Amino acid sequence: LLELAEINPLELDESDIAFGLGPRLNAQGRLGNAADSVELLSTPDAARAAELASQLEGMNARRKLESRFVEESAESLLERDPSLLEYAVIVLAHPDWSGGVVGIVANRLADKYHKPVVLLCEQDDIAFGSARSVSGVNITDALKACRVKLLKFGGHAMAAGMTLRRDDVYDFRRLLSRAVRELAPVSGAEPELEIDGVLRLDEITHELAEDLRRLAPFGNGNPPLALASTNLRLVRKKKLGRKG
DSSP states (O other): OTTTTTOOGGGOOHHHIIIIIHHHHHHHHHHSOTHHHHHHHHOOOHHHHHHHHHHHHHHHHHHHHHHHHHHHHHHHHHHHOGGGGGSSSEEEEETTOOTTTHHHHHHHHHHHHTSOEEEEEEETTEEEEEEEOOTTOOHHHHHHTTGGGEEEEEEOSSEEEEEEEGGGHHHHHHHHHHHHHHHOTTTTSOOOOOOOEEOOGGGOOHHHHHHHHTTOOOBTTBOOOOEEOOSOOOOOOOOOSTTO
16 A cells, blocks of 8 residues: 555655545545455455555555546535525535535545535435534534434534435535534634744745654644744745646
8 A cells, every 4th residue: 555655655644644645545435345445454364454455556546536526526516606605504415416525525524615515425315425524613512403304413513414305405515504603703714823933034945844744743633833924025936736
């Protein structure tokens, strides 16, 4: 798996695990059978491990494609009906979305719009999907206030899953938005960027970077440092990534 992800095991860090290995192992559970990921991690047969790792690689590529489709169609729904952004929570539904990836996309949209997001897959007369929240909004508490419209739900402060009747999506959006406003009246504001220290540009060196890495692994409970240099002048720029 490390080989397919082009990760050097001698330089493995938390980012490699979170963005390189984790998504590949999770893709199988989202779109296939999670038992294959367990077998990959436990088999003593190198040939079987290689086969399973290759299978996960293909599944991860499929996850990326399906995630992109869900994200682009969600953005399209918001462009066609900007009033959906006026609610305290974004609730969108679509019959062609995959339940295995809506949580990933909901998380991206929550980060972008700074408010909770619920993405629902519509199937026959049922809608089911995932919610992702933002700091200060306990999404499961908000869902409890909407239980009259939910067939089932569960989760924690930042993420939840739910099932409801397709005809109740509109009423659910209104109820959930009201519940979020009551729980967090100022939600939706862009989070402040907390700077841990200010450095001169010439103080940012490879040696400093190596020293900071000694504080790793970073993550929940040990966030990476955010350092700033001020009074700089932009001399050139280059767009990166699919969306620039």
